[in-house]
Amino acid sequence: MLAELVQFLFAGLTAGAIYALVGLGFGLIYNASHVINFAQGEFVMLGGMTTVFAAAAGLPLAAAVAVAILVTVAAGLALEMVAVPTRNASVVTLIIITIGASISYRGAAQAFFDKQFHTLPSFSGEDPIDFLGAAILPQTLWVLGITVLIVIALQLFFHRTLLGKAVLATSHNRLAARLVGINVQLVLLLSFGLSAALGAIAGVLITPITSTNFEVGIMLGLKGFCAAILGGLGSGVGAVVGGLLVGLIEAFGAGYISSEYKDAMAFGIILLVLFFMPSGLFGKRTTERV
Amino acid sequence: MRRRLMRALGMIALALGMVIVGRGPLYAADGSIRIGSFLAVTGPASFLGDPELKTLQMYIELINTDGGVNGRQLELIHYDSQANPKNAVGFVKRLIDQDEVDIIIGGSASGETLAVMPLVDKAEVPFISLAGSIKIIDPVQKWVFKTPHTDRMACQKIFEHMQGEGIQRIGMISGTGGFGKSMQGQCQEVAGDYGIEILADETYGPKDTDMTAQLTKIKGTEGIQAVLNPGFGQGPAIVTKNFRQLGFEVPMYQSHGVASKKYIELAGEAAEGVRLPAAALLVADKLPDTDRQKPVVVAYKQAFEDRHGAGSVSTFGGHAYDALFMAVEAMQRCQCSDAAGVRDELEKTAGFMGTAGEVTMSPEDHLGLGLSAFRMLEVKGGDWALLD
Numbered sequence: 001m002l003a004e005l006v007q008f009l010f011a012g013l014t015a016g017a018i019y020a021l022v023g024l025g026f027g028l029i030y031n032a033s034h035v036i037n038f039a040q041g042e043f044v045m046l047g048g049m050t051t052v053f054a055a056a057a058g059l060p061l062a063a064a065v066a067v068a069i070l071v072t073v074a075a076g077l078a079l080e081m082v083a084v085p086t087r088n089a090s091v092v093t094l095i096i097i098t099i100g101a102s103i104s105y106r107g108a109a110q111a112f113f114d115k116q117f118h119t120l121p122s123f124s125g126e127d128p129i130d131f132l133g134a135a136i137l138p139q140t141l142w143v144l145g146i147t148v149l150i151v152i153a154l155q156l157f158f159h160r161t162l163l164g165k166a167v168l169a170t171s172h173n174r175l176a177a178r179l180v181g182i183n184v185q186l187v188l189l190l191s192f193g194l195s196a197a198l199g200a201i202a203g204v205l206i207t208p209i210t211s212t213n214f215e216v217g218i219m220l221g222l223k224g225f226c227a228a229i230l231g232g233l234g235s236g237v238g239a240v241v242g243g244l245l246v247g248l249i250e251a252f253g254a255g256y257i258s259s260e261y262k263d264a265m266a267f268g269i270i271l272l273v274l275f276f277m278p279s280g281l282f283g284k285r286t287t288e289r290v
Numbered sequence: 291m292r293r294r295l296m297r298a299l300g301m302i303a304l305a306l307g308m309v310i311v312g313r314g315p316l317y318a319a320d321g322s323i324r325i326g327s328f329l330a331v332t333g334p335a336s337f338l339g340d341p342e343l344k345t346l347q348m349y350i351e352l353i354n355t356d357g358g359v360n361g362r363q364l365e366l367i368h369y370d371s372q373a374n375p376k377n378a379v380g381f382v383k384r385l386i387d388q389d390e391v392d393i394i395i396g397g398s399a400s401g402e403t404l405a406v407m408p409l410v411d412k413a414e415v416p417f418i419s420l421a422g423s424i425k426i427i428d429p430v431q432k433w434v435f436k437t438p439h440t441d442r443m444a445c446q447k448i449f450e451h452m453q454g455e456g457i458q459r460i461g462m463i464s465g466t467g468g469f470g471k472s473m474q475g476q477c478q479e480v481a482g483d484y485g486i487e488i489l490a491d492e493t494y495g496p497k498d499t500d501m502t503a504q505l506t507k508i509k510g511t512e513g514i515q516a517v518l519n520p521g522f523g524q525g526p527a528i529v530t531k532n533f534r535q536l537g538f539e540v541p542m543y544q545s546h547g548v549a550s551k552k553y554i555e556l557a558g559e560a561a562e563g564v565r566l567p568a569a570a571l572l573v574a575d576k577l578p579d580t581d582r583q584k585p586v587v588v589a590y591k592q593a594f595e596d597r598h599g600a601g602s603v604s605t606f607g608g609h610a611y612d613a614l615f616m617a618v619e620a621m622q623r624c625q626c627s628d629a630a631g632v633r634d635e636l637e638k639t640a641g642f643m644g645t646a647g648e649v650t651m652s653p654e655d656h657l658g659l660g661l662s663a664f665r666m667l668e669v670k671g672g673d674w675a676l677l678d
């Protein structure tokens with residue numbers, strides 16, 4: 001009984017950690033530009049696929065990961081440079097541009113790499129670890145550990161460094177930030193790059209468990225978006241809690257109720273939460289000033 | 291003024307001329323036999339459509355350099371359906387009305403095949419499908435044939451093997467994609483015939499990335515002697531990994547949906563000991579020399595891999611090979627290429643040895659394969675090994 005519970009818990013946490021990383025990426029870009037970047041899932045895909053192909057080309061795993069993060073960051077920066085200079089474009093237009101970008105990245109991956117599924121070796125072996133009767137893959141610990149590290153690093157970055165504070169200031173009020181001398185252009189570039197890096201790391205971490213192909217970004221992006229919305233768009237804590245919640249609901253739903261409806265349950269609960277708390281669990285309650 | 295008018299008229303005439311010339315090749319019958327095709331070359335089922343198209347292109351080229359069929363060249367007209375039934379319907383309309391093809395070979399996935407069946411029936415064009423579902427040929431439709439074995443046959447083959455191993459109670463975990471769902475239903479229907487009871491019946495979405503929750507439930511079910519996983523794509527590879535992670539002590543059976551090297555590559559060591567039914571093509575080199583199917587599968591494998599690289603051959607391309615040569619042989623037998631003649635002759639196919647097995651069709655059976663088309667395999671040392 002307990003073994004089952006722990007098994008479901010870890011299944012949920014692993015998936016949830018990835019959703020959280022994707023959700024954080026959504027939040028970063030949203031804060032800086034008010035754009036919802038629908039190419040976020042493609043960053044995850046690019047991270048995984050580039051690592052696979054760089055490793056296949058003979059690079060050691062660590063170098064392949066570095067290459068993958070660089071390539072993905074470049075893709076993120078390119079998106080910012082294409083999307084944001086459309087100065088007078090409304091946010092909706094920018095969002096549509098990101099949808100276009102997601103399709104382009106998918107197409108490019110299909111052409112550059114291939115249409116097959118690929119996997120990576122686990123970072124530290126495939127032998128499951130027995131924990132309270134549940135079997136846990138070492139890779140799961142990697143996923144959880146690195147996610148925790150990233151969350152801590154982001155917190156430090158935003159609250160302890162000048163650059164991080166500049167990003168926060170821009171997210172609160174772009175005009176005011178510019179008036180106090182913050183380079184808003186740089187902040188925008190930074191948040192797209194950072195968000196792409198987060199996605200790439202998520203992609204690298206998850207590939208040994210789930211394998212990857214050029215289309216995995218669609219579903220991961222959608223789930224990450226749900227995580228961000230559930231937690232409150234733009235809230236860092238919210239994205240993490242939201243991601244873990246979505247993952248846990250899925251795992252427990254599939255385990256205890258029915259695997260047929262696990263996606264429906266996750267999306268249903270999100271609808272309920274938004275119905276009663278439209279700005280998400282941790283979102284700022286904004287009051288319109290008349 | 292006049293001059294300008296003349297020039298304008300001249301331009302129009304020129305333009306019209308170009309339009310007419312431009313349309314020329316579209317309608318030029320020039321004596322070639324037109325083979326129409328719609329395949330999922332890209333999209334979620336690209337692993338089916340891609341080798342199928344490569345196979346058709348390669349063999350049509352070979353047949354043409356050998357002088358064609360009945361002294362006429364073959365011409366392939368192909369569209370990429372991306373496994374989307376809507377696209378498929380549009381393309382089949384175009385194949386029939388605009389391209390005026392003599393026969394259609396295509397339909398990588400069951401969904402798109404079922405969607406176009408009413409069309410080919412109405413237009414009375416012979417159609418050989420490359421998709422798995424039993425619904426394509428049961429009930430028999432006059433103009434529709436297919437080459438791949440059905441999910442029901444795979445279930446029967448698996449259960450036959452389980453019976454031999456004394457397995458009576460199993461857990462099933464199926465993908466909810468078209469393939470998994472169809473096979474799940476077929477297996478449920480025939481399980482009773484082999485005295486097999488399905489004690490746990492779980493599912494997972496085609497894009498799911500973790501099935502430990504479902505498998506934990508199956509593991510907790512009392513008396514399970516084996517686990518069966520109908521599905522294709524990366525899902526079964528994840529199921530296999532999760533299965534090993536949870537430390538099951540019973541054997542795992544996969545379906546013919548994962549009968550490709552890609553599965554072993556994705557599941558890695560976790561695939562060791564997994565059993566599955568598959569076409570002979572997969573173990574072409576390992577077949578005994580007395581096997582009548584051996585020359586066909588070895589030749590196809592060699593031809594495909596010479597062109598597309600070692601290890602690139604898949605059973606899916608084999609389905610296209612079977613369809614093409616069944617059609618070519620029918621045309622040669624009747625010395626015709628008209629729809630009705632070819633259809634009647636296809637139905638009389640007897641003793642045709644293809645990559646899927648020996649085919650003998652009849653008005654009641656538009657597939658014509660027996661259970662012997664499948665071989666039971668086990669993954670051993672990262673490769674397939676024959677079980678029987």
